[in-house]
Amino acid sequence: MSVATIFEIALAAVVLGLGIWTTAVRDTYSATVGFVVYGLLVALIWVRLDAVDVALTEAAISGGLGGVLLLGAAARVRDAGFMAAEAPGKAARVSAAALSMLTAAALTVAVFLLPDSASTLAPAVVAHAWATGLTNPVTNVLMAFRAMDTMLEKVVLLLALVGVWSLARDSAWGGRPGPRHQADPNGVLVFLARLLPPIGMVVGIYIFWTGADHPGGAFQGGAILASMWLLAIMAGLTDTPPVNRRRLRLLLVAGPGLFLVVGLGGLWFGAAFLAYSPALAKPALLLAGTPERSAQQ
């Protein structure tokens, strides 16, 4: 057994231990903290699996937006002291454990029995990279070869946002989705919120830009930009835009809309692939960012 294998086993053990702790711990808030840390550690596994694009997505989402969303919800739900939910009976627990173990065992067997020569589309992706001029294969797949998925994903984000907005109280409808945050103007938080966003914007745009040739891309960069926006909101430096502002809505629809226009244009001009447009950054930022913010209403 090599040193690297020992390290891999250790990493897997740490991640799994954290997962078990997250599932087993009594306090919901602790479980949420455990899950956020779990998400960040999973990014390490992705790096080890040589899937840095995914690692970036995982880190950007669970470290920024997702973590804040879950922790905020956990704090609000916990403070009301409703924890009297009754657990299922012993028989149910035992059968659930049996079912889970069976599933895990079946998946383990499947992993060990993976065929040696797996069918893969990787050579095809590499062979057609000339069509886009980009050298990051993952970005090629996302933006060109499977652009349909990405477009529908943006639609899903939009639907989630509409769903979150629709859940707002009637009195709040059409207004700002959450209360304005306030913080001590001379406090540490405001200091950080003034210092970090400029740096974060540079990093976010860099991650987006480098996505053409190296791991990175619009989602990861967009998530970072949205996190920076969220930081400014949490420090009370800026406010969430009102839901009924026409410009915001147009901007949100522009994401999938742009995809549709580019796709239809490709069809019209007889080109085989959707082109990659840098204009996607802003809609991606908004689409990734706004559901989260409004969920905190």
Add this chain to the structure above:
Amino acid sequence: MNDFLIAAVGFILAMLALGLVSILRGPDNTDRMMAAQLIGTAGIATLLLLGTVGAVPAAVDVALTLALLATFASIAFVKKGLASLEADGAGSAEDK
């Protein structure tokens, strides 16, 4: 060289795991929130070494993202579930 580096990664990972055990066990949530900060230091160090060992240069970008967002979980903890807390008059230190 690579063997030394991966041994160092393993060591730092072990320290990370021990730290996590100590922090997550901790008496209250203030201790538990430090776990996110632990990822912000030991986790990033692991990631950087891992990138060098596995010849994955882009791991540095992941580390950059983690470092940038390292404060977020703690801020969410400090701000807590704002709306309900402020209504109860139990806002945190940073809230006026």
Add this chain to the structure above:
Amino acid sequence: MSLARDMITIIAVSAGAFFFLAGTVGLLRFPDTLTRLHALTKADNLGLGLVVVGLLPQAASLREGLKLISIWLLGLLAGATVSQLIARTARQSERAK
């Protein structure tokens, strides 16, 4: 030349690992939240800095090196901010008790 670089890496990364050890010992041994916070944000950030210094000679280009250094600077900023925020909350919840 390569030997000298490797030496720097080995020495600095070992020193960094030592400070991570110190930080973890602090987490395990210190009695209350504030002292543990101190161990975490000070010792571990020094460890991260030393690991970064150790990896600098291995960096492929100037850009990689600058990225490494900025990671450490961001880590320092995060450590300073987080310790302030958490310490304040810890003190407040202690007063409330």
Add this chain to the structure above:
Amino acid sequence: MTAVRVFGVCAALAVGLGLFGLITNPQPLRKIIAFNILGSGVFLLFGIVGRHGAASGIGNDPVPQALVITGVVVAFAATALAIALLLQLFQRAGSATLRNGAPRSAGSDPPGG
């Protein structure tokens, strides 16, 4: 390719763990978290298969990677929506449990209003 096996077992166990938590944990927020753990296990399995089938000088098959990135973002959107629903349930019913449909104390908003 030991990494594939080690992390493959890890992913399979994460799926089992998430499934167990999803079934046995009565609190909705815990269910959301358990579902996310289950999801991360499934995503990792994608990564395992992609790593196993790596070819053409690429460390990990780009097609499953792109699918997983889409999946992570969609899972995030679904989590945000689920949490918004949970907070609404909590606000209206005064409790965040799924059991015994009758709310303990009706909030100011009547249900369905």
